[in-house]
Amino acid sequence: MIANNLKHALFCAVITLVISYPILGFNLVARGVDITLTGADATTLVMVALAALIVFGFQLFRDRIVGTITDITRPGFGTHKEPMEENRRARIESWVLTGILVLALFWPFFVSRGSVDLATLVLIYIMLALGLNVVVGLAGLLDLGYVAFYAVGAYTFALLSEYLGVSFWMALPIGALLAALFGLLLGFPVLRLRGDYLAIVTLGFGEIIRILLNNMTNLTGGPNGIGGIPEPTLFGMEFGRRVKEEGNTSFHETFGIAYSSEHKVIFLYLIALVLAVITALVIRRLMRMPVGRAWEALREDEIAAKSLGLSRTAVKLSAFTIGAFFAGFAGTVFASKQGFISPESFVFLESAIILAIVVLGGMGSQMGVILAAIAVTILPELAREFSEYRMLIFGAAMVLMMVWRPQGLMPMRRIHIELKKQE
Amino acid sequence: MLEVQNLSMRFGGLLAVDQVSLDVNEHEIVAIIGPNGAGKTTVFNCMSGFYKPTGGKILFQGKEIQGTPDYKISRLGLVRTFQHVRLFSRMTVVENLLVAQHRHLNTNLLSGILNTPNYREKEQKSLDRAAYWLDRVGLTDMANREAGNLAYGQQRRLEIARCMVTEPRLLMLDEPAAGLNPAETKDLNRLIISLKEDYNVSVVLIEHDMSLVMDISDRINVINQGRPLASGTPDEIRRNDDVIKAYLGEA
Ligand SMILES: Nc1ncnc2c1ncn2[C@@H]1O[C@H](COP(=O)(O)OP(=O)(O)OP(=O)(O)O)[C@@H](O)[C@H]1O
Ligand SMILES: [Mg+2]
Numbered sequence: 272m273i274a275n276n277l278k279h280a281l282f283c284a285v286i287t288l289v290i291s292y293p294i295l296g297f298n299l300v301a302r303g304v305d306i307t308l309t310g311a312d313a314t315t316l317v318m319v320a321l322a323a324l325i326v327f328g329f330q331l332f333r334d335r336i337v338g339t340i341t342d343i344t345r346p347g348f349g350t351h352k353e354p355m356e357e358n359r360r361a362r363i364e365s366w367v368l369t370g371i372l373v374l375a376l377f378w379p380f381f382v383s384r385g386s387v388d389l390a391t392l393v394l395i396y397i398m399l400a401l402g403l404n405v406v407v408g409l410a411g412l413l414d415l416g417y418v419a420f421y422a423v424g425a426y427t428f429a430l431l432s433e434y435l436g437v438s439f440w441m442a443l444p445i446g447a448l449l450a451a452l453f454g455l456l457l458g459f460p461v462l463r464l465r466g467d468y469l470a471i472v473t474l475g476f477g478e479i480i481r482i483l484l485n486n487m488t489n490l491t492g493g494p495n496g497i498g499g500i501p502e503p504t505l506f507g508m509e510f511g512r513r514v515k516e517e518g519n520t521s522f523h524e525t526f527g528i529a530y531s532s533e534h535k536v537i538f539l540y541l542i543a544l545v546l547a548v549i550t551a552l553v554i555r556r557l558m559r560m561p562v563g564r565a566w567e568a569l570r571e572d573e574i575a576a577k578s579l580g581l582s583r584t585a586v587k588l589s590a591f592t593i594g595a596f597f598a599g600f601a602g603t604v605f606a607s608k609q610g611f612i613s614p615e616s617f618v619f620l621e622s623a624i625i626l627a628i629v630v631l632g633g634m635g636s637q638m639g640v641i642l643a644a645i646a647v648t649i650l651p652e653l654a655r656e657f658s659e660y661r662m663l664i665f666g667a668a669m670v671l672m673m674v675w676r677p678q679g680l681m682p683m684r685r686i687h688i689e690l691k692k693q694e
Numbered sequence: 695m696l697e698v699q700n701l702s703m704r705f706g707g708l709l710a711v712d713q714v715s716l717d718v719n720e721h722e723i724v725a726i727i728g729p730n731g732a733g734k735t736t737v738f739n740c741m742s743g744f745y746k747p748t749g750g751k752i753l754f755q756g757k758e759i760q761g762t763p764d765y766k767i768s769r770l771g772l773v774r775t776f777q778h779v780r781l782f783s784r785m786t787v788v789e790n791l792l793v794a795q796h797r798h799l800n801t802n803l804l805s806g807i808l809n810t811p812n813y814r815e816k817e818q819k820s821l822d823r824a825a826y827w828l829d830r831v832g833l834t835d836m837a838n839r840e841a842g843n844l845a846y847g848q849q850r851r852l853e854i855a856r857c858m859v860t861e862p863r864l865l866m867l868d869e870p871a872a873g874l875n876p877a878e879t880k881d882l883n884r885l886i887i888s889l890k891e892d893y894n895v896s897v898v899l900i901e902h903d904m905s906l907v908m909d910i911s912d913r914i915n916v917i918n919q920g921r922p923l924a925s926g927t928p929d930e931i932r933r934n935d936d937v938i939k940a941y942l943g944e945a
Contacts (some may be wrong), residue, residue: 560806561796568793575780580768580797688788690825
């Protein structure tokens with residue numbers, strides 16, 4: 272046992288050295304036209320050695336360390352506690368949620384513009400993650416190209432407004448429906464595939480959409496993207512300093528207040544908030560409906576589900592389509608918030624981040640997913656100076672989660688169904 | 695009501711089922727018995743649409759159903775259980791029973807989101823039916839447990855209840871007594887007879903437990919190495935020399 276651990280720890284330390292020394296230990300320095308290779312300074316070398324030592328130590332005492340940490344975290348987290356009485360829990364939960372919602376409504380009037388902007392982004396990610404949660408968490412379909420539907424929503428709005436002058440409110444349902452249609456069309460051929468194959472094909476689809484957008488230069492502007500996407504209006508009132516479109520009035524003049532660029536940001540935030548709440552409520556409802564149960568049943572045991580008369584294609588397609596619908600929703604809001612979109616915003620990394628949110632939050636759990644969306648979006652902004660290491664931190668967080676809490680931050684809890692007693 | 699004519703199923707070089715025929719009438723319990731690997735489950739898999747048979751016909755209420763997709767066959771009222779219990783183990787017991795009643799989901803998406811009275815009424819009906827069958831198989835206290843946490847015998851009963859909430863015409867049970875203790879087997883015995891008597895469901899059952907088979911079956915079909923060996927009433931089968939030889943030879 273100990274010899275085995277020692278061997279393993281040595282191996283890990285050597286690997287650490289082998290990987291980190293060439294990456295950190297050498298620098299390419301440009302001298303005039305040549306580039307030369309120089310060794311790193313002493314501190315870096317010491318750090319590399321230290322890292323290897325830490326890895327060695329951790330691997331050597333791994334069982335004990337992991338054991339203690341699991342012991343520490345166990346009692347604190349909900350799953351093992353005595354279950355609260357069902358009605359009381361539901362009541363407390365709804366109070367807390369209402370409280371949070373009221374806070375979220377008034378909060379933007381007291382903080383800086385930057386935070387409101389960030390919060391809007393968080394809300395967009397919440398919508399995306401809730402949508403993907405349907406596909407991955409509930410229906411169990413690994414979709415790595417989810418960002419494609421997000422792109423469809425965003426580009427629908429951008430193109431419609433560029434060429435036809437369609438407003439945000441018109442584009443919102445159109446974008447979502449078009450994304451859903453894409454989901455349906457892609458779903459048809461693809462949903463026969465299982466697990467890994469499905470993941471690969473959806474990954475490919477995501478890339479195809481992005482590359483198409485990149486190359487259809489005369490329609491989408493290619494890598495240059497599309498700018499000048501209008502902000503939403505409030506009953507025909509615009510939020511800009513000057514009215515852009517005929518027939519509209521401007522918000523600050525109507526209400527006789529001074530113009531402030533913050534109005535626009537706050538308005539967008541509120542729209543995103545309302546849409547995110549709608550998304551959450553609708554999906555929550557779906558989960559308690561026959562469709563929602565069918566998604567889970569098919570994920571749990573496909574053969575049994577089919578033997579009970581559930582059509583595999585119909586159930587999977589519905590999950591895929593509904594997921595895509597909400598991505599389209601989020602895409603439209605995103606386009607409006609940025610005012611400018613390009614294929615850059617819809618790379619694979621984006622899909623990966625949304626997927627990570629779902630996994631971190633706990634597959635199928637709405638609260639968990641919302642918490643994870645907040646964490647994943649805000650933490651990198653708070654730790655700006657670490658931005659280079661963002662992916663590293665991200666990866667480390669994922670690994671840690673998988674080791675200690677593979678079921679996610681807040682695992683999905685089953686709803687309690689009251690039955691009438693039989694006489 | 696069900697007629698299987700010269701059913702054959704070939705897996706590559708292996709002829710797992712060879713010219714098997716059987717029929718089931720309304721209000722009847724028919725057993726299929728045979729040694730391990732005889733092809734009993736394969737016959738079920740063909741009947742429930744999991745396999746497309748390589749030969750023969752299956753008629754259900756006069757309609758040919760061989761090769762029809764599984765979920766459609768189940769909607770016709772031909773529902774089965776599995777040799778190895780297949781529950782939705784991370785869903786609760788009630789949810790298992792609700793899912794079984796969800797074959798037409800696309801029609802009520804919007805009314806469900808809006809929670810219309812019509813939708814609520816339908817949900818309540820499903821719930822009532824679930825509650826009824828939970829009571830019937832004695833699982834009411836377990837209603838909100840995860841199905842995977844039930845004891846084995848309870849899982850077996852839940853699987854039967856899950857079939858019954860779909861209101862089938864014909865129920866196919868694949869070794870329902872496997873892994874049950876004698877008391878549980880006796881309960882199962884009574885349950886199956888009551889399915890026939892009180893709910894007018896015909897039953898086809900595969901079973902190794904001879905006392906159960908002899909007790910409740912109206913007719914028995916014996917299969918050996920994919921081929922039909924004998925068929926008749928329990929008394930005829932008990933006296934049939936071929937059957938005795940096949941079974942004793944095995945044992
Ligand atoms: N999908 C399949 N592919 C290949 N061979 C199969 C397949 N399904 C069943 N078989 C073979 O067909 C034969 C009959 O199997 P089947 O499961 O029908 O037997 P059974 O009568 O149900 O036996 P048991 O009493 O053990 O359940 C076996 O030899 C089995 O290996
Ligand atoms: Mg079998």
